[in-house]
Amino acid sequence: MKKRTQAKWNEDLIMNQSYTGRRFHIPEKFDIPTSSLPDEWQRKTKAELPEVSELQVVRHVVRLSQMNHGVDVGEYPLGSCTMKYNPKVNERIAKFSGFSNMHPNAPESAMQGTIEVIYRLQEAIKLITGLPGVTVQPAAGAQGEYVGLLIARNYFAKKGEMNRMKIMVPDSAHGTNPASAAMAGFKVVEIPSNHDGFVDMDALKAALDDSIAVFMITNPNTLGLFEPNILEISKLVHEAGALMYLDGANYNGIVGMLKPGDMGFDIMHLNMHKTFSGPHGGGGPGCGPVAVAQKLEPFLPYPLATYTEDSDYYHFDFERPDSIGRVHTYFGNFGIILRTLAFLYRNGGPGIRDMCKSAVLNANYLMYKFQSIKGFSVPFAKGVPRKHEFVASPLNLMRETGVNAGDIAKAILDYGIHSPTVYFPLIVKEALMIEPTEAETKFSLDRISEAFQEISDLAYSDPEIVKHAPYLTGRSRLDEFNLAKNPILSERQKQNQ
Incomplete structure (x- = not known):
């Protein structure tokens, strides 16, 4: 199935795009009264803020957004988070x-x-x-x-x-x-x-x-x-x-x-x-x-x-x-x-009930599809329908190929699908918690299951490819171990290394 290539902007920090004297739009007159702060509350040094134009800011924010994922971009089956569509009429x-x-x-x-x-x-x-x-x-x-x-x-x-x-x-x-x-x-x-x-x-x-x-x-x-x-x-x-x-x-x-x-x-x-x-x-x-x-x-x-x-x-x-x-x-x-x-x-009362029914139907349909994917199982209460979400476990796949739930969660990103919740709940080994919400169509549900099926097939044929995914996202796989041991929390800290 088709994968999706995410934008890869080599975007610099907004501070590094600053130029002394460059200005955003500033109104000629403020329509609110000014007030003097006590001396002890006033800054002694000028705030280090970027000096950039309006167009620079717009391009910077748009490029960052293109390297991000959201419900408006693609499927988002993040279990227990209910990542449903936000109707624009509400905005x-x-x-x-x-x-x-x-x-x-x-x-x-x-x-x-x-x-x-x-x-x-x-x-x-x-x-x-x-x-x-x-x-x-x-x-x-x-x-x-x-x-x-x-x-x-x-x-x-x-x-x-x-x-x-x-x-x-x-x-x-x-x-x-x-x-x-x-x-x-x-x-x-x-x-x-x-x-x-x-x-x-x-x-x-x-x-x-x-x-x-x-x-x-x-x-x-x-x-x-x-x-x-x-x-x-x-x-x-x-x-x-x-x-x-x-x-x-x-x-x-x-x-x-x-x-x-x-x-x-x-x-x-x-x-x-x-x-x-x-x-x-x-x-x-x-x-x-x-x-x-x-x-x-x-x-x-x-x-x-x-x-x-x-x-x-x-x-x-x-x-x-x-x-x-x-x-x-x-x-x-x-x-x-x-x-x-x-x-x-x-929505009203009937609409809210239909919303719930659709969420439950979507979750159970997707769970049914997952049960036929090699290496995956749905632990606990076999044959009992789920409500809005379910937990799949690729434990057998991990034992047979070495590809774990974390690898699968990263590989799914290359399909333009956000990863499920991983390793939760703790009572399920190699847990992938999946919640499609009522917002997804059957087409989207089939697309999600087909993507996981393709990852499973690849894990059994060439597991190393899955272990190094993703390849098409704005940022590829990070060195999680070293980042956890030696986190870089600021640009200044990065420059001093």
Whole structure:
């Protein structure tokens, strides 16, 4: 099949393109008042900034973008990251001047539309999740996790149950789960998976006692499997006096089909850049709303957007004495909140359900294709359909050819396809976690499977070619070992070597 040659610009640093006296466009007059800083805050030396023209900057950025990969360029089956297409209509809506020019310090009476957007998203998430308390303030899913666990900690502190300082997580959990737990002051108890990749119920029962605060699970899990014992798990955890937490990273596999509240969850965070098509680029800004059960609603961060029907007025509620406090300046990343609401309203309930069904169908179709590729297998729960993603293992291929999952992930780049998530979850040897999302067509799915088939064939006929891939990308394979041992973190450090 055809491969894709990525642009290879020998692009210099923008600083090295600088020329003294060259200028970008500078307006003749500023339309904002000037202000003098105290002497101790003023620079003593001139900032080292590049002196370049507008055309230089445009060419520099465009050339860099041509050496990059994104959803708008090619397939992006990065498991558990849900790299779905970002509809351009959402970007246009986010640029509406009435929103983009709104100052966050404007009085409530002047920002009724902005508060209404936040309120409407809170209400939409309540409806989708079946959980009656929602904040959209957290800046990303990881911060949402942290916020959810702070809520749990404050909840038990108010009850006087300071002994509950442990959080249980399955061994298939996302790495952020134990990290967030530690940041929130908890200790982590790992629960093993059984032979099918589900929670080991005997281990769960043995670990439950009055020191457990939260059971934290991703459902569907990182194998793409829906936990069949989730209602029994919820019952056991609640009987032990603990809370149920859903990591919403894999929510695309069940959204619109069932509500986390109906599964017994007390807390969950969502990822707007995953489930509801917010942009991933640049690591942010993001939005990681947290939804909670009624008993935890008083602990949500303030302020919450509220609505008074009698006066038809939207306002922010700061009077929340049990709140954990602010977790973001002002009211969160409003641009992502607006994009999310636009996405939800454009699709509606039926559209969200169809989105989920398509994501599940695409993942299972691709998994079926992978099972016929020599050297690949799909471990755990044989014959059980997956949800939004699946994990393939080229363990047999590695044993027979020496080509490992990392080699395959690099080789796939030459086809203009981003690599899957590699070596995760840790319970699968040589893991390749693959998530095509609902955005891909059957043509794209076939193209992905054919590319992996071709790599497998090449691994068995001439493995050294695969071990040195990629060849057609802007940068070829790096010396990962030496870079890890002796990282070059700046141009100045490179020049001094």
